[in-house]
Amino acid sequence: MMWSEKHRPQKISDMVGNEEARNSFVDWLVKWKKGAKPILLVGPPGIGKTTLAWITAKEFGYDIVGLNASDVRNKTNIEDILTPLLGNTTLLGKSLIFIDEVDGIHGRSDFGGVEALLKILKEPTIPIILAANSDQSDKMKAIKKTTKTIYLKPVPPRLLRLYLEKVLRDEGEKLSPGSIIKVITESRGDIRSMLNLTQAQVTGFDAPTDKSFETLDVEPAVNAFFKAKSKEEARIVLYSLRIDPREKINAFYSSIITSSLPSKDLAKMLDVLSEADVLYGKIMRTQEWRLLRYLDNILLKLHGENLQVQFSQYNLPWPLLNKIRWDGKVIKSLASVLAKKFHVSQSAIATFYFPYILFCMKNKKLALEINPEYNEILEKEMALLK
């Protein structure tokens, strides 16, 4: 079953985004009385216009009679279906009319449909809800004159992410952070499309969307980026490198820092990376994922002529990496023991205590009675003392 159907919200409170619009819509239905203007919901696809209409009707006890673009909506059709409802409200109980994709009524095939609709809209005897993607056509302008219009916006990435994570949890599925970001960016605020893309990802095939670019691995991508003959080519390479933004920044960082560039170039490029890192930091703090679209533009500044940059996974020489991994771990653990004893921070231990302790020990004036697991590192560090 399609997730976009399966996870369609069942209650108004389950919906995400457009809170204000939802409130004024509910308000409209609650206060509705004979003669009140119909409502027109305008907004891009997949943000919940249809869902909103259906579940609100349900929550307030209305029978919903719906038409959508796939129904033929010419004059007779509209009159046939809708007129009885409008005249015999008591007979049929509490009903409302929902006309989806009203901007899809075509002049030719839906002959006279708009006129028939306008006539009904002017004298509503039951609540009428219309939904459209856009209100810009002449036809829509005519319709708008008879309705109260509510605008809905694309759902912000932050909310998409929350919603997506909930769906993934419910489905017991997982998606890498990179893919989550990719799905959210590509869906542009469209929940339906986001769920479709996600389902395609977790079930292991990629839906043939018009956005599917070739995806490159990190190493060839970084190398291709620096070999690119033009900014445009470099941009495409960047775009095809679809990985987590943190990994993306790090891949460039480790490659650049190990490529023995002249210090002037190195300074310039690290400044760019610093800028990219600041952007990423802001995104993480504010969860404003829409800012992510600027990351590639910043990184593009790394491209230049004749820069000899080769991909490298590691940004430090091996001896130092090993020292961090082994010695660093023990030293930090020792520092945290000492920090408590001396009422100072671990950083102060590192700077002002550890060297003196080692010096006194080396001069045999101090014997540290401490867990023997630290003996080896103390010996080693003493030997390093100048």
Added chain:
Amino acid sequence: MPVSNMMWVEKYRPLKIADLVNQKEVVGSLTSLLKNVTEIPHLLFSGSAGVGKTTLAVCIAREILGEGWKDYTLELNASDERGINMVRERVKKFSKFAGLDTDIPFKIIILDEADEMTADAQTALRRIIEDTSKHCRFILIANNISKIIEPIQSRCAVFKFTRISEKEVIAHLKEIAKKEKIKADEDGLKAIFDYSEGDMRHAINIMQAAASLGSITEESVKGAAGLTKTKDVDEVLKLSLAGKIVDARNKMIELIKVYGMSESDFLKYINEAIYRSKVENLVEISEAIAKYDYRILSGANPEIQLSALLAELSKFGK
């Protein structure tokens, strides 16, 4: 002998409020505050390093809580805790556990280097202080009071610690030397003071290290004082200015990732290092440091920011 007593700085740490060197005003008003223990407000101590802030906080805890003070005191160092949530968790756990059935008036939380916390974290801290103030008193400690947000300042009695004079530092060092039966000449003691820049705890550490060479002379002090890791930061600056960015960076990463110097301390020391290094473009260099200090606050990866800083410094070399 416990580890802490092997280091003189701990062995000779004053145990009573009255024993504190040269903080007459602070000691005076605190002593009168302590006459009515239950009325004590939260406290905020400010002043430069090694003037007795932490020592005094521990003295107060000991004085108020008596023998078992350690059980009812939580010592935190903001620069060691990862984020405000960590602080919140530890405070919550500590303030919860039973033990208030004894005759202690409240538990004490000492939060050192509180000015290392971001404004956001301090705002959260303010809530934590309010939520726990029924059972806990906070003693906040900061080097720089202007980095503590107003709402916190207004909830605390603020005590500003003055620097300890050369005369008093040297007098204190002499006393320790006497007890440890170490020979110390005047030039040596003066050298210790100069290196320590009025930081008592640093002065005592230098003296102990110098004493391990025999006695305290200008020469032995010189040998010992060069050990601190701030010297390595001086070296990082020198390498950067010489355009040796990769070497500078490796050393910087070693300091932070192997030895555990904090990024903000690194920036503090490199900023101090420019004054010692006698460079010409002092202002520009300091500006560059400020720029990346700010970026670290808003960025995500301090290592990238610090590497970029070192690379930028290479522009100012000869």
